[in-house]
Amino acid sequence: MKGKTAILEGSRAVAEAVRACRPDVISVYPITPQTHILEDLARFVSSGRLKSQFVRADSEFSAASIVYGASAAGARAYTASASQGLLLMNEVIYAMASTRLPVVLTAVNRAISAPITIQPDHQDTMSLRDTGALQIHVESMQEAYDAHVQSFRIAEDPEVLLPLLICMDGWVLSHSYEPVTVFPDEAISEFAGTFHPVQKLDPANPLTYGSYADQDVLMEYRYALMLAQEKAKEKICSVTKEYKDIFGHFDGDLIDTHCTEDAEIILVAMGSMVSTIRAAVDELRAEGRKVGLIKVRTFRPFPGEEIIKACGKAPLIAVLDKSLSVNTGGILATEVKASFYGNPVQPVILPFMAGLGGKEVNRRVIKEIVDIASRSGDKQGPRKDTVWMGLDHGFFN
Amino acid sequence: MIVDREGEKEMTMQTEVKELHAPGHRACPGCGCAIAVKSILRETGPNTIVVSPTGCLETFTSPIRGSSWEVPWIHSLFENAPAIATGVLAGLNAKGNPDGTKVVVIGGDGGTYDIGMGSLSGMFERKDDILYICYDNEAYMNTGIQGSSATPLGVGTTTTPVTGNSFGKTVEKKDLVAIALAHGVPYVATASIANLADLKKKVRKGMDNPGPAFILMLTPCNVGWGYEPEETVELARKAVETGLFPIVEFEDGDLVSALKIRPVPVEEYLKPQKRYQHLFKNEKFTDVLEAIRKKAEDNIKKFDLV
Ligand SMILES: Cc1ncc(C[n+]2csc(CCOP(=O)(O)OP(=O)(O)O)c2C)c(N)n1
Ligand code: SF4
Ligand SMILES: [Mg+2]
Numbered sequence: 001m002k003g004k005t006a007i008l009e010g011s012r013a014v015a016e017a018v019r020a021c022r023p024d025v026i027s028v029y030p031i032t033p034q035t036h037i038l039e040d041l042a043r044f045v046s047s048g049r050l051k052s053q054f055v056r057a058d059s060e061f062s063a064a065s066i067v068y069g070a071s072a073a074g075a076r077a078y079t080a081s082a083s084q085g086l087l088l089m090n091e092v093i094y095a096m097a098s099t100r101l102p103v104v105l106t107a108v109n110r111a112i113s114a115p116i117t118i119q120p121d122h123q124d125t126m127s128l129r130d131t132g133a134l135q136i137h138v139e140s141m142q143e144a145y146d147a148h149v150q151s152f153r154i155a156e157d158p159e160v161l162l163p164l165l166i167c168m169d170g171w172v173l174s175h176s177y178e179p180v181t182v183f184p185d186e187a188i189s190e191f192a193g194t195f196h197p198v199q200k201l202d203p204a205n206p207l208t209y210g211s212y213a214d215q216d217v218l219m220e221y222r223y224a225l226m227l228a229q230e231k232a233k234e235k236i237c238s239v240t241k242e243y244k245d246i247f248g249h250f251d252g253d254l255i256d257t258h259c260t261e262d263a264e265i266i267l268v269a270m271g272s273m274v275s276t277i278r279a280a281v282d283e284l285r286a287e288g289r290k291v292g293l294i295k296v297r298t299f300r301p302f303p304g305e306e307i308i309k310a311c312g313k314a315p316l317i318a319v320l321d322k323s324l325s326v327n328t329g330g331i332l333a334t335e336v337k338a339s340f341y342g343n344p345v346q347p348v349i350l351p352f353m354a355g356l357g358g359k360e361v362n363r364r365v366i367k368e369i370v371d372i373a374s375r376s377g378d379k380q381g382p383r384k385d386t387v388w389m390g391l392d393h394g395f396f397n
Numbered sequence: 398m399i400v401d402r403e404g405e406k407e408m409t410m411q412t413e414v415k416e417l418h419a420p421g422h423r424a425c426p427g428c429g430c431a432i433a434v435k436s437i438l439r440e441t442g443p444n445t446i447v448v449s450p451t452g453c454l455e456t457f458t459s460p461i462r463g464s465s466w467e468v469p470w471i472h473s474l475f476e477n478a479p480a481i482a483t484g485v486l487a488g489l490n491a492k493g494n495p496d497g498t499k500v501v502v503i504g505g506d507g508g509t510y511d512i513g514m515g516s517l518s519g520m521f522e523r524k525d526d527i528l529y530i531c532y533d534n535e536a537y538m539n540t541g542i543q544g545s546s547a548t549p550l551g552v553g554t555t556t557t558p559v560t561g562n563s564f565g566k567t568v569e570k571k572d573l574v575a576i577a578l579a580h581g582v583p584y585v586a587t588a589s590i591a592n593l594a595d596l597k598k599k600v601r602k603g604m605d606n607p608g609p610a611f612i613l614m615l616t617p618c619n620v621g622w623g624y625e626p627e628e629t630v631e632l633a634r635k636a637v638e639t640g641l642f643p644i645v646e647f648e649d650g651d652l653v654s655a656l657k658i659r660p661v662p663v664e665e666y667l668k669p670q671k672r673y674q675h676l677f678k679n680e681k682f683t684d685v686l687e688a689i690r691k692k693a694e695d696n697i698k699k700f701d702l703v
Contacts, residue, residue, distance in 0.1 A: 024487075024488060024491035024492070025484065025487045025488055025491055027483075027484065027487070052491070053487040053488075053490055053491045055483060055484070055487050055523070056523065057480065057519060058480075058515055058516060058518060058519030058522070059515055059516070059519070061476065061477060061480070061515075061516070062477065062479075062480035062483075062515070062516045062519050063480075065473060065474070065477035065480030065481050065483075065484060065516065066480045066481070066483050066484035066487065067484055068473055068477075068480075068481055068484055069448070069471070069473075069480065069481035069482060069483065069484025069485040069486075069487070069488065070484040070485065070487050070488035070491070071484075071488070072471055072481075072484070072485060072488070073446070073484070073485045073487075073488025073489055074488060074492070075487070075488035075491050075492070077484070077488070091474055092473070092474065092477065095473050095474055099473070201446050201469040201471055201485060201488075202469055203443055203444045203445065203446070203468065203469060203496070203498055205469075206443070206466065206467055206468050206469045206470070207469055207470075208459055208464035208466050208469075208470050208471075209469075209470065209471035209472065209473075210455075210459070210471055210472030210473050211459045211460065211461040211462075211464065211472075212455065212456050212459045212460050212461065213460070213461040214460075216461075217461055
């Protein structure tokens with residue numbers, strides 16, 4: 001299908017997609033760099049272009065709770081936040097996932113205090129890793145648009161029913177401008193369908209939500225989340241394929257790969273950094289270096305098998321992290337390593353801390369990572385400790 | 398079945414009606430909250446969605462596969478019941494709410510005065526059409542009787558302990574009625590389980606009022622207050638008759654009714670309760686007793702109760 005291409009701010013691209021998906025209820029609370037999405041949606045509603053219930057919340061905790069209640073009442077619900085706001089939502093999102101409420105949330109990635117900063121990294125959404133919510137990380141404004149169009153279908157699928165976070169790096173994706181192709185509202189609305197809850201708060205069929213439970217069921221609830229995330233894998237693959245067939249865009253399903261087939265070094269990363277790596281890989285390939293890229297698109301469900309398959313026989317894998325589990329290292333790297341446990345092919349997996357707190361990661365930094373990685377592979381034996389790109393050692397004197 | 402004097406007449410007429418708060422729940426015998434909730438639901442009827450925060454009510458009514466709610470009911474967390482209610486209402490409104498389903502919150506003092514205050518303030522400020530009913534047992538009971546900002550002066554709890562010179566809570570309870578009024582909540586009332594007909598009348602008004610409504614009920618808790626379970630309703634009555642818990646009603650900020658009393662000494666309310674015992678055993682606490690007496694007198698004056 002042909003769309004209209006315009007230079008759009010990333011936040012606007014998201015707002016356009018959300019509007020066309022027609023959520024019944026929107027509740028958001030301001031935080032930089034998410035605020036432009038909220039403001040765009042507020043304007044759409046007040047001008048009558050979007051017929052949602054738009055609820056001002058008194059905090060992110062309440063915003064998440066409001067969409068929680070709305071979803072339980074059978075409504076399609078949407079919210080967005082970033083950084084401290086996402087942390088404030090943490091408790092709500094755990095309960096939302098276990099209550100199987102398919103809220104869609106835009107997580108505009110931003111670092112966590114202290115020191116307070118508005119720079120992007122992935123620490124905020126990593127803190128929601130174990131909630132049960134799905135996480136899709138996008139690399140461009142176009143993908144942010146595409147992923148939001150796909151999101152409601154995935155989250156609201158009767159076999160999935162999980163909150164879904166579309167994660168996009170603050171500033172780089174939320175506040176920059178890029179050509180984005182937007183499709184007609186009717187086509188998007190049709191693709192997004194409507195929410196048909198399998199159950200809801202309904203006086204005609206009074207159900208109890210949020211029961212008190214003892215040791216007999218909590219583990220079962222958590223296990224059910226495991227099953228639902230497995231189902232989500234299938235659903236994400238089928239929805240992204242369908243989107244490609246109709247609209248012609250494909251940004252990857254669980255992962256996306258670039259030049260991995262014969263690669264000797266494969267870089268694994270998420271978010272906007274992926275686009276930078278793509279460009280760096282192309283340049284390195286032109287120099288004859290066998291470098292490839294795996295974009296982890298769904299951090300949850302985690303595409304462990306897909307990553308292993310895409311890595312093939314590559315001897316060196318460099319994982320670039322924008323989040324840290326203090327005392328163990330980069331979180332994505334830890335998960336990639338865990339996936340490879342027991343696998344017949346055992347590449348050297350090198351963790352890099354790149355972009356934490358918004359530290360610059362440009363093509364030069366990527367090439368440096370490739371150089372460090374290729375040196376690590378030889379005689380003196382592979383290094384296992386995290387390499388902190390751009391760390392200012394002078395700071396500690 | 399617990400039936401109090403006022404409720405009796407109406408009950409006999411309603412024997413065919415299914416209780417929306419079904420018997421068999423796990424509340425302690427004589428739980429004031431349980432008495433209140435049953436009456437509230439008789440008034441709201443089935444076309445109501447109830448939201449509760451974490452607390453005794455949530456725990457004793459909702460065991461998985463053993464819910465006593467015959468209306469749709471949702472609990473999420475301790476501090477977000479008002480926001481959940483707002484969301485439920487927004488969800489209903491998004492579909493036009495053709496059946497006019499009402500949203501009612503029933504939450505404890507801890508969930509209301511303390512941890513849920515921000516979220517409650519947001520709900521009031523947005524003027525959401527929700528009836529919020531606080532069952533005030535004046536402490537965090539579900540976690541074992543810790544002091545809340547609803548715990549009155551002089552009360553001993555596990556976190557306002559009575560030992561040596563310490564006489565329990567050192568400051569007055571928060572004035573939640575004033576807080577609701579300060580938000581411009583159009584219907585604000587207090588009610589007692591010693592007068593269920595009045596409680597139900599107020600629930601009806603709160604439901605019919607467009608915009609937010611707030612009802613504060615004092616619901617004695619024999620476990621946390623330390624008295625015999627059969628005394629629950631009598632203590633609720635004494636709280637009113639002493640002037641310590643005035644029964645008042647505000648519409649658009651104006652006091653429209655205040656239940657007249659023939660005041661009885663505060664001791665009649667305080668003495669049967671273990672949580673106040675120390676005040677009578679030690680002379681150095683006479684100031685505290687005096688302050689409680691003064692509180693009752695101030696209420697009587699303020700609302701012209703006599
Ligand atoms: C965020 C959070 N903090 C603390 C608790 C523990 N907690 C559960 S119920 C409760 C007490 C509830 O007190 P109240 O609202 O007065 O209701 P009551 O139990 O007295 O009926 C507490 C402290 C919790 N569940 N969640
Ligand atoms: S502890 Fe008190 S409030 Fe809680 S169920 Fe028992 S009597 Fe009711
Ligand atoms: Mg309490």
